[in-house]
Amino acid sequence: STKEQEDLRLVECVLLIRDAQDKAAFAEVFRRFAPRVKAYLIKSGSDASMAEECAQDVMATLWHKAHLFDPTRASVSTWVFTIARNRRIDMIRKQRRPEPDELTWGPEPEPNAADVMELQQESNRLVQALSELPDKQRDLIQKAYFGDLTHSEIADETGLPLGTIKSRIRLALEKLRHAMK
Amino acid sequence: MSKIKHHLNDALLMSYAAGSLPEAFGLVVATHISMCDDCRARLGAFEAVGGAMLDDVATSQDVDLKATLALIEKGPKAPIRVDVTKLGLFPSALQDYVGGDLDAVKWRAVGMGVRQAILPTSKDASVRLLHIPAGCAVPDHGHRGTELTLVLQGAFKDEFDRFGPGDLEIATEEDVHTPVAEEGVDCICLAATDAPLKFRGLVQRIAQPFLRI
Ligand SMILES: [Zn+2]
Ligand SMILES: [Zn+2]
Numbered sequence: 001s002t003k004e005q006e007d008l009r010l011v012e013c014v015l016l017i018r019d020a021q022d023k024a025a026f027a028e029v030f031r032r033f034a035p036r037v038k039a040y041l042i043k044s045g046s047d048a049s050m051a052e053e054c055a056q057d058v059m060a061t062l063w064h065k066a067h068l069f070d071p072t073r074a075s076v077s078t079w080v081f082t083i084a085r086n087r088r089i090d091m092i093r094k095q096r097r098p099e100p101d102e103l104t105w106g107p108e109p110e111p112n113a114a115d116v117m118e119l120q121q122e123s124n125r126l127v128q129a130l131s132e133l134p135d136k137q138r139d140l141i142q143k144a145y146f147g148d149l150t151h152s153e154i155a156d157e158t159g160l161p162l163g164t165i166k167s168r169i170r171l172a173l174e175k176l177r178h179a180m181k
Numbered sequence: 182m183s184k185i186k187h188h189l190n191d192a193l194l195m196s197y198a199a200g201s202l203p204e205a206f207g208l209v210v211a212t213h214i215s216m217c218d219d220c221r222a223r224l225g226a227f228e229a230v231g232g233a234m235l236d237d238v239a240t241s242q243d244v245d246l247k248a249t250l251a252l253i254e255k256g257p258k259a260p261i262r263v264d265v266t267k268l269g270l271f272p273s274a275l276q277d278y279v280g281g282d283l284d285a286v287k288w289r290a291v292g293m294g295v296r297q298a299i300l301p302t303s304k305d306a307s308v309r310l311l312h313i314p315a316g317c318a319v320p321d322h323g324h325r326g327t328e329l330t331l332v333l334q335g336a337f338k339d340e341f342d343r344f345g346p347g348d349l350e351i352a353t354e355e356d357v358h359t360p361v362a363e364e365g366v367d368c369i370c371l372a373a374t375d376a377p378l379k380f381r382g383l384v385q386r387i388a389q390p391f392l393r394i
Contacts, residue, residue: 078232169225
């Protein structure tokens with residue numbers, strides 16, 4: 001599908017930023033995500049000028065951390081989301097964010113193309129499945145991700161269709177472990 | 182560590198993925214994930230939901246590309262660092278809060294042989310390391326909010342189950358329990374609460390304000 005092609009192109013762009021400091025590739029990723037990051041920050045309680053500053057910062061971080069992106073474990077959207085979320089905790093909530101240890105010294109330099117493709121496809125299926133959820137449940141998930149729900153307000157059984165994407169990520173983790181041996 | 186039996190629940194993982202968990206709980210979650218690939222993969226799935234939400238958000242305002250490129254020219258604000266596993270009992274997320282591994286912990290006695298060290302976090306919840314000598318008990322108590330207890334060394338049993346290294350117990354308002362460390366190795370746990378515990382014994386109730394439990 002075109003969405004899939006778009007997603008794979010975004011992966012390619014991040015790898016171009018990593019390998020060639022490619023500004024045109026950066027501009028592509030920027031056009032797609034910078035306005036979304038800004039909107040996300042505003043929805044999460046930031047004012048417009050702070051959201052602008054943070055969004056610039058998030059996109060600059062993407063540039064500097066391009067070598068840490070692992071397309072067998074996350075889509076570009078997911079990766080950008082985690083950078084934006086961490087910036088929000090830092091700037092708006094003014095807290096530290098304890099992060100799990102990384103498994104290794106970073107992603108493999110040449111990720112397997114089939115693995116990348118499958119992870120992107122699974123991410124896409126998840127997007128599709130989320131869009132088919134009842135409005136009420138969708139609203140609740142949105143609220144949770146924009147920081148409006150506490151953990152005790154989130155039900156233990158979220159009812160989210162996470163099965164396949166979870167097993168893809170699990171597989172990618174196992175491969176990394178294996179590569180380390 | 183493949184023997185982990187007690188894991189994070191969906192609510193905690195989603196909250197951590199969304200970035201709305203109190204810092205103290207975040208530390209317990211990050212420490213468990215450092216020890217548990219299953220929860221690491223589940224977190225990846227919950228972060229993918231965040232990615233989907235970001236994809237879906239309605240946009241109206243542009244961001245200044247030129248200013249961003251100028252920002253990039255200046256280089257990263259802080260050195261890019263990746264937390265790789267340090268040698269020792271504690272994962273590096275926890276070592277950052279302690280200022281080192283087990284031998285760097287500044288323990289304080291809290292009575293009945295139990296020692297604790299409160300770690301500095303934001304005030305919406307608190308987190309401490311607990312050292313329970315083999316065979317000893319933590320006084321029985323109930324909970325006003327949520328209590329997360331992650332075993333780092335040794336094991337404890339309570340009315341509900343046995344918890345070994347990497348296992349996480351999630352206790353809520355309804356649960357009253359008396360954790361007892363197993364014989365053998367002293368038990369070391371990382372425990373976070375978002376409300377003070379309710380001790381049943383009078384002595385502990387009187388001591389509580391001083392112990393900051
Ligand atoms: Zn787990
Ligand atoms: Zn308890």
